[in-house]
Amino acid sequence: MDARAIIAKLRRGDVPSRDELAWFAQGLSNGTVSDAQAGAFAMGVCLRGLGEEGRVALTLAMRDSGESLKWDLPGPVLDKHSTGGIGDCVSLVLAPALAACDAFVPMISGRGLGHTGGTLDKLEAIPGLCTDVSESTFRGIVEAAGCAIVGATADIAPADKRLYAVRDVTATVESLDLITASILSKKLAAGLEGLVLDVKTGSGAFMKTPRDARTLAAALVNTANMAGCPTSAIVSDMSQPLAGSLGNALEVAEAMRVLCDGSGGPLAELTVLLGGVLLANATVTQDIDDGMQRMVSVLSDGRAAECFGRMVAAMGGPVHFTQNWQRFLPEAIVIREVLALQSGVVTAINGELLGLAVVELGGGRHVESDTIDTSVGFSDVVRLGDNVAKGEPLLRLHAAREDVGDRVAKLVIRAITIGGEMPIIPPLVYEKVR
Structure with missing residues (x-):
């Protein structure tokens, strides 16, 4: 040819x-x-x-350009993928919760991209933890802990790595066919028996409108199912941060509050739904409601936290991390509040600008070789509809230096709009795509 x-x-x-x-x-x-x-x-x-059949063919071709994993485990092999957002640390909670439900989760994740945070960067905020492991080590962690969140090896879908780099410099990143093949080739190469996709929409997402997000969700679901992997998708809101914090160590802390302290909120709510969908699709439970109840159970009784602790220890992190996680996570040198310049209600949050502000703090990368400061970011971020008075905090800023904090505080003021009327607050979940 x-x-x-x-x-x-x-x-x-x-x-x-x-x-x-x-x-x-x-x-x-x-x-x-x-x-x-x-x-x-x-x-x-x-x-x-390429059309539907061509999209499937390209996805499978890119999957088969490298190694595909095969598993022999006493439970379903499941995973989740998010199209990217801010304050989105669902993977850190979902993977161990699924493991506590007798599933196995070989999650191959990525690093921060643009304004969105990367799951690997978040995990590496835990001292000693290494996400770059061999295939044999990866298998051992999955078998022992029930889950492992690691980076892709050079043998997983190498065609995608090459094509993605070319797309980035040829203005072809937005192609629906290429996005679909890129996401699914890596997931299918992991040998999954079930997948759920969290397709984000809103100011902090790549897909800004629900219509675009639905189109992508449908393409992903149809392609994955035609390729032989039972898949569903959730279209969820990213018009504001999912959790109350942005930044690597700060988002690990948000995940630990759900796993260890029983905290709820949108992060826990979305995790439970995604897990319920996966468990139902894999026939581990009778239906989604049953799956969600099981997720709530393992989060509330500590079993999910135990699985997370085993994974952390197996990946080189502290053996007793979950018992005293606050002691291990790094703290920024400068921690201060960014105050509202006027009174009113929070009417809009520019998620993309907030995400880029974290990058400016050093919590993300301008170029691939940049070193990340895992301690920086934002916590206690206001939410849409909150009433604030002039001089009250919009969020807490965590920075390495005062001058950087001063510069980024101005971005925060631009990113959070204070107005006089209560906004229409989008639902956390728009729809399920099956």
């Missing part, structure tokens, strides 16, 4: 065959396809589209 012929086919509006897409994915993996050809391919897909 020839990359030029496949690209020409796309240019004419024809969908390459399954074999052609498989060949192209292998070419991305082994270097046979050049960067110029990869960019032309991405642009062709972006402009012409």
